[in-house]
Amino acid sequence: MSQKLLQAVAQNTRFRLVNLLKRTQGLSVQEIADHLDMSYMGVKESCQDLERRGLVDARREPKPDGTTGRPRMVYRLTDRAHELFPVASNPLTLEVLDAARRLHGPAGPEKLLLLVWQQKAISLSEKVKGETVLERAISLAKIRDAEGHMAVVEGEGEWRIVEHHCPFLDLIREYPIIVKLETEMFAKVLKAEVRREEVSSGGLVRVEYFLQ
Numbered sequence: 001m002s003q004k005l006l007q008a009v010a011q012n013t014r015f016r017l018v019n020l021l022k023r024t025q026g027l028s029v030q031e032i033a034d035h036l037d038m039s040y041m042g043v044k045e046s047c048q049d050l051e052r053r054g055l056v057d058a059r060r061e062p063k064p065d066g067t068t069g070r071p072r073m074v075y076r077l078t079d080r081a082h083e084l085f086p087v088a089s090n091p092l093t094l095e096v097l098d099a100a101r102r103l104h105g106p107a108g109p110e111k112l113l114l115l116v117w118q119q120k121a122i123s124l125s126e127k128v129k130g131e132t133v134l135e136r137a138i139s140l141a142k143i144r145d146a147e148g149h150m151a152v153v154e155g156e157g158e159w160r161i162v163e164h165h166c167p168f169l170d171l172i173r174e175y176p177i178i179v180k181l182e183t184e185m186f187a188k189v190l191k192a193e194v195r196r197e198e199v200s201s202g203g204l205v206r207v208e209y210f211l212q
Contacts, residue, residue, distance in 0.1 A: 013038070013046055018077065018084060021056065023150060023164045025201045026074035047075045055081045077204055086148030088167035094174060110177050117181035124189045133192045133211055137161055140189055161186070161209040169205060183209070 033043045050056040060071040100108035130136035141161050144151035150164035172178045187194040193212040
């Protein structure tokens with residue numbers, strides 16, 4: 001984590017606010033105040049401070065209940081705020097994969113990533129517990145949450161694991177095959193069919209694994 005960015009959210013209020021926004025697609029000042037049990041003006045000042053630092057942005061959007069009237073102002077995290085959260089990869093990882101490409105050709109990095117994700121699947125299969133798909137999903141979400149994915153199980157009937165953070169987003173952008181490897185890993189560990197969907201909004205990336 002960048003030292004300057006760490007200082008920007010060092011105060012407890014800002015830390016709680018940033019973590020709340022990370023798990024949403026944007027909230028109004030009043031909504032944030034209600035969640036954090038803070039005053040409206042206290043939240044407003046914190047949001048404006050984070051906006052000046054480039055960690056959140058503000059936008060107007062229609063009211064969620066579909067009623068007419070003035071659009072509400074919501075605050076969302078920016079791309080820069082991604083650096084505030086756990087990162088599992090680093091420049092060395094990308095350098096190693098690039099070296100694999102130069103040594104073994106275009107398929108080199110993919111073969112290396114395939115091996116890594118196969119090992120991850122084996123390790124997770126040993127840790128995840130549960131007799132049903134839902135029980136295994138809850139167990140897997142707890143493990144992924146501890147790894148920094150901010151994971152939680154949501155839904156009724158059609159259950160899904162929702163992850164509000166990706167510690168290796170830079171790797172996925174560079175090597176899209178990881179999307180396929182992650183989905184296959186989930187399917188193997190959960191012993192179920194899995195569909196992956198990704199939603200981007202502002203500086204937020206939310207990944208949902210639908211269990212079928």
